[in-house]
Every structure is written in structure tokens, then in C-alpha cells.
Amino acid sequence: MNARNLSSGNDVELTSLTFDELEVGQSASVSRELTSTDITLFATVSGNVDPLHFSGGSAASRFRQPVGHGMWAGSLFSGLLGTQLPGPGTIYLKQELEFLAPMFPGDTITATVRIADKARDEKGRERVTLACTCTNQKGERVIEGVAEVIPPSEHVRQAGVGLPDLHLVAHDQLDKLTAQCASFAPLPTAIVYPCDETSLRGACIGAQMGLIEPVLVGPESKVQALADELDLDISALRIVDASDVIDAAMKGVDLARQGEVGAIMKGALHTDELMSAVVRRDKGLRTTRRISHVFVMSVPTYPKPLLITDAVVNISPNADDKAHIINNAVELANVLGVETPRVAILSAVETINPKIQSTLDAAALCKMADRGQITGAILDGPLAFDNAISAEAARTKGIRSEVAGQPDILLVPELAAGNMLVKQLSFLAHADAAGIVLGASVPVMLTSRADSLPARLASCALAVLLANKNGAR
Known part of the structure; x- marks a missing residue:
């Protein structure tokens, strides 16, 4: 709810x-x-x-x-x-x-x-x-x-006395993701450098819930000592010994390349340390698709899951890059049961301004959709954030749109804007976010130490649904 x-x-x-x-x-x-x-x-x-x-x-x-x-x-x-x-x-x-x-x-x-x-x-x-x-x-x-x-x-x-508007914050949108995985077998998942409480405990709870089958990749003595300190029983879990974070990232990726795991989850290392191993051209997890990241957000004031992309991987994508980013997000939306997602292409304004590159990109992307270069979604842009989210704001400005007020996907102009948007929703609007990297040969979960347990489990659920996408719907 x-x-x-x-x-x-x-x-x-x-x-x-x-x-x-x-x-x-x-x-x-x-x-x-x-x-x-x-x-x-x-x-x-x-x-x-x-x-x-x-x-x-x-x-x-x-x-x-x-x-x-x-x-x-x-x-x-x-x-x-x-x-x-x-x-x-x-x-x-x-x-x-x-x-x-x-x-x-x-x-x-x-x-x-x-x-x-x-x-x-x-x-x-x-x-x-x-x-x-x-x-x-x-x-x-x-x-x-x-x-x-x-x-x-x-x-x-x-x-009568006027009462304040109250909002009940409940994140059952993310809970529904885990519920959708009930019929699937646990997904073998490499937990890369699980050397803090959040990542190790999250892996254990994910295993208990039947979402994942964790393979702990990190310094074995350090992982075991942490488990003992936290009173976590990891005796049934496989541990792949690694000397440091870089070694752990490379070994986790290698497990995926060898087909021993079907997903990767970030532990107590920086995102760039893990992603540098994922995107290596020789021994990484690249495919013919562009790698991008999607946040699936449960925003208390929005009636359905909101997908935001890309706020993690692509720093300053051009229009062609954004077309690939949209395609990845559309695939995820399909897996989540949205047959024809509505994509709002965000910028600072809702009109074309040659001095603002993101408005030009939005115009190009919409024309690409008109010509069949982007399929399976309804696109509109450029849209300022208020016009994208609020149908009333769009009407006030005379915007006629099939997307405004009801987007499933928000395409941000570049990484900094997306990152700030996600964190604003999380810390000011009490939103929860599950995140997943798409376009690699296996799903990659870039969880954060600030993520709540439900958000971590929802990220696991996204990976499970993607790995079983032919039966996820």
C-alpha cells in the first residue's frame, strides 16, 4: 500500500x-x-x-x-x-x-x-x-x-476544525516483488566482499527467505569472524576466499562467467570497484547491450512502482546511449508486469531549448519512438519533473500527454541529476528503492549501506525475476 x-x-x-x-x-x-x-x-x-x-x-x-x-x-x-x-x-x-x-x-x-x-x-x-x-x-x-x-x-x-493531511508510509510495493518470487528456486548469487553487517546479514536473510543461494566471496577468515561476531550461522554457505576487494570483485565476476552463479550482489566495497570488474572487455560480463542501472522506487505519494534510470552507471549519456537505457528499463518494466510502460524523459523545462542538450535528446528520442527505433513503450519529453509526475501541473501548462501524471519510467538527463532525485525521494519523501544493473550477462545488485532490509530483499527479488523472466509474469 x-x-x-x-x-x-x-x-x-x-x-x-x-x-x-x-x-x-x-x-x-x-x-x-x-x-x-x-x-x-x-x-x-x-x-x-x-x-x-x-x-x-x-x-x-x-x-x-x-x-x-x-x-x-x-x-x-x-x-x-x-x-x-x-x-x-x-x-x-x-x-x-x-x-x-x-x-x-x-x-x-x-x-x-x-x-x-x-x-x-x-x-x-x-x-x-x-x-x-x-x-x-x-x-x-x-x-x-x-x-x-x-x-x-x-x-x-x-x-469544524481543519485537520492536517496525513500520509501513511507503507512499502508494500517492494514487498510484492518478494511475493512474486515464491514459485522460483533460490538464485545462486555471488555476494562480493560481504565484510560488513549489512551485506552479510542481508545475504543470510535472503537465503532464509528462499530468494538467493549466497556464495560469499571475500577473505574467508574475515567473513567467518564477522559471522561469529554477529551470531550468524554461515556453515551451510559456500565461501570463495579472496585477498581484498579487487580480488573479490574479479572472482565474483568469474563465478558468473563460469555459470556458477546467476547474479552478483555488492557487499562492503565501492560501486566503481565492483563495476570495473563487471565491465572489463576481456573477462567482464559485457553483452551486446549497453549496461545501465534502474532504481525501482516505492514512493509513498505515488500509486505504483517508479523506475528511475540511469542514476548510477552512465555519467553523461548521449541520445543514442539513452535509447539503450530506455530499452533496458522497458524490459525490466515488462518483467514487473507493465506491458507498455510510459516513459517520461526529464529535463529542466518542457520545451525544446537548443541551449539545453537534454531537451534536444528528448526530442530525438521521441522521434526515434515514432520511427520504430524504440519500441514497446510510450515516450514523451522533454518534461520537467512536476509535469511528468502531476497531471494537474501538466494541464496547467497546457501539456497534452499520454505520459504526464502517470509515468512508469523516469529517464533522467545524466547521472548527477538522477542520483540527487533518488536520494531526495529516499530521504525527504520516505521512498524505498531497490536497484539493479541491466545489460550485463547476469543481474548485478548495487546495494548501499544505507538501504533498508526490505529494499535489499527487493533488489534480490528483482534479480530473481530477471533470471526467470520468461516465467516472472
């Missing part, structure tokens, strides 16, 4: 009803669909993280699907009392509820409060009793009970 706008400014006028204005039999209702987002938010606020509410698979559960928190529905009564009947200024005194049936994600719950009694006690204090019920879309009662309140002292009309 991606980020979801959960609340917004409330410009509805609210009315407070006093004791004298209330009548027995008056009622108010509200209907809400129970979503997975509601369950997550309620768990966050209440601290109730019982697996019953998320998987339905806890040992104590009698259900086979997630069950909504009963008090989530109970909170709907609070909303009714405070905004509709009696309205703003109501003071909650007592609530008694009986939970009659479970609520599941997708259920539409209708909460109703009805005035059952109103009275002044012996000291003249005003009290109102309301019957409370919740029913589902089938008309079945799931909750019933009674609330007692003090009604507002004055009849007032006022606007």
Missing part, C-alpha cells in the same frame, strides 16, 4: 443542540468502509498490534483474515456525538458496548446514535442517554450499546 491522504480540512458547519432542543428518537448516522489503512492507524494510536488485526493468522485466532479493532467502530460513536448529535461541546460521561460480530477489511460499517432518554438529575444536571449501534453492509449488528453525555450548554453554529 502506498501513502494515502487520510484527512483534510473540514469546512462543514457544525451545530450544537442544547438539552431543550433534543428530543427522544432523534438520531444521526455515519458510514465508513473499514480499510487496511484504518486498521494500521488504529493500531499505531492504540498500541494494539495483535497479529489478529493484520494477518488473522495468530495462534489464538479463529479467523483466516484480518479483523478490525472493535474500538475503531466504537470511535465512530465519539465522532457522531461530537459533531452531529448533540454536537460540538458534548461531554462524554459513559460508554457501554457489546461486540456482537467481527468486522473485516472491506466491510462498510454504519454507526448510529439515537436519543433514548433525557433528564435532569436531583441537582438539575442535564444528562442525555443514547442508544448506539453499528451494522455492516449486510444489515447485521456488529456492535450495540449505550452512551451517556452532557449536552452542549449553548446553541452554536461553527466550522
Whole structure:
């Protein structure tokens, strides 16, 4: 699930009803669909993280699907009392509820409060009793009970309080990648120089999940000492001894050349140290295709995976290079199930400017697509980032585009711009990114020490899907 706008400014006028204005039999209702987002938010606020509410698979559960928190529905009564009947200024005194049936994600719950009694006690204090019920879309009662309140002292009309926009950050887009690999055998993968906690632990977890079959390539004594320090059992894993990072990179690449592994993952060495071995003309992993890198990003404010290329390998590609980079990204998008990906070719502006080379490249690439030199995708550019991502921004500038507002792939002008874009999304927009090198004879995972575990596992999943691309979809 991606980020979801959960609340917004409330410009509805609210009315407070006093004791004298209330009548027995008056009622108010509200209907809400129970979503997975509601369950997550309620768990966050209440601290109730019982697996019953998320998987339905806890040992104590009698259900086979997630069950909504009963008090989530109970909170709907609070909303009714405070905004509709009696309205703003109501003071909650007592609530008694009986939970009659479970609520599941997708259920539409209708909460109703009805005035059952109103009275002044012996000291003249005003009290109102309301019957409370919740029913589902089938008309079945799931909750019933009674609330007692003090009604507002004055009849007032006022606007509801504006609420901030909230976004729930959840990266199930990347989780779905790992789920797609369930039917594939673990992919033999050379972990090049796994001499830090992140790379060694990630390799072990990838093995435990059945994604990869790690071959640890690095100084054997150093790798074993680290495993002992981290209490990781690597006794079942093959270790290929290497004297240093350069030796490890060359031996990892050689394993791929010999067909002993089907992928390579970067460990505790610099990207250029690994890639120099990958791109060697004599003993590297070059093919007839151009080598490029793609980030598959889960951005909380974007509804689908976003592929960004190339922010790692090609420093300043020309138009011909970019055509090959697009073709690589399109192939990956196809593997991920996007039949005809939409490619936004980014620049600083959305018009052709002879002084800005990336706008000229974009024009050339679009014409290449028109003439069949680039196939399998819908291209548009140049597009500034706002026009590429936001259909509204594109409309404001009078841009008619099949890509604007819904791209699957962002082609960046050059490496520096792409690298900054990816890191901005990661650190300012809470995005997660899985990365993969394409165009080599095997997938190459250039993971970073800053990558989260889900992102590392998603990179493994990309490699598995690519290695099994004929059956990945």
C-alpha cells in the first residue's frame, strides 16, 4: 500500500443542540468502509498490534483474515456525538458496548446514535442517554450499546476544525516483488566482499527467505569472524576466499562467467570497484547491450512502482546511449508486469531549448519512438519533473500527454541529476528503492549501506525475476 491522504480540512458547519432542543428518537448516522489503512492507524494510536488485526493468522485466532479493532467502530460513536448529535461541546460521561460480530477489511460499517432518554438529575444536571449501534453492509449488528453525555450548554453554529493531511508510509510495493518470487528456486548469487553487517546479514536473510543461494566471496577468515561476531550461522554457505576487494570483485565476476552463479550482489566495497570488474572487455560480463542501472522506487505519494534510470552507471549519456537505457528499463518494466510502460524523459523545462542538450535528446528520442527505433513503450519529453509526475501541473501548462501524471519510467538527463532525485525521494519523501544493473550477462545488485532490509530483499527479488523472466509474469 502506498501513502494515502487520510484527512483534510473540514469546512462543514457544525451545530450544537442544547438539552431543550433534543428530543427522544432523534438520531444521526455515519458510514465508513473499514480499510487496511484504518486498521494500521488504529493500531499505531492504540498500541494494539495483535497479529489478529493484520494477518488473522495468530495462534489464538479463529479467523483466516484480518479483523478490525472493535474500538475503531466504537470511535465512530465519539465522532457522531461530537459533531452531529448533540454536537460540538458534548461531554462524554459513559460508554457501554457489546461486540456482537467481527468486522473485516472491506466491510462498510454504519454507526448510529439515537436519543433514548433525557433528564435532569436531583441537582438539575442535564444528562442525555443514547442508544448506539453499528451494522455492516449486510444489515447485521456488529456492535450495540449505550452512551451517556452532557449536552452542549449553548446553541452554536461553527466550522469544524481543519485537520492536517496525513500520509501513511507503507512499502508494500517492494514487498510484492518478494511475493512474486515464491514459485522460483533460490538464485545462486555471488555476494562480493560481504565484510560488513549489512551485506552479510542481508545475504543470510535472503537465503532464509528462499530468494538467493549466497556464495560469499571475500577473505574467508574475515567473513567467518564477522559471522561469529554477529551470531550468524554461515556453515551451510559456500565461501570463495579472496585477498581484498579487487580480488573479490574479479572472482565474483568469474563465478558468473563460469555459470556458477546467476547474479552478483555488492557487499562492503565501492560501486566503481565492483563495476570495473563487471565491465572489463576481456573477462567482464559485457553483452551486446549497453549496461545501465534502474532504481525501482516505492514512493509513498505515488500509486505504483517508479523506475528511475540511469542514476548510477552512465555519467553523461548521449541520445543514442539513452535509447539503450530506455530499452533496458522497458524490459525490466515488462518483467514487473507493465506491458507498455510510459516513459517520461526529464529535463529542466518542457520545451525544446537548443541551449539545453537534454531537451534536444528528448526530442530525438521521441522521434526515434515514432520511427520504430524504440519500441514497446510510450515516450514523451522533454518534461520537467512536476509535469511528468502531476497531471494537474501538466494541464496547467497546457501539456497534452499520454505520459504526464502517470509515468512508469523516469529517464533522467545524466547521472548527477538522477542520483540527487533518488536520494531526495529516499530521504525527504520516505521512498524505498531497490536497484539493479541491466545489460550485463547476469543481474548485478548495487546495494548501499544505507538501504533498508526490505529494499535489499527487493533488489534480490528483482534479480530473481530477471533470471526467470520468461516465467516472472
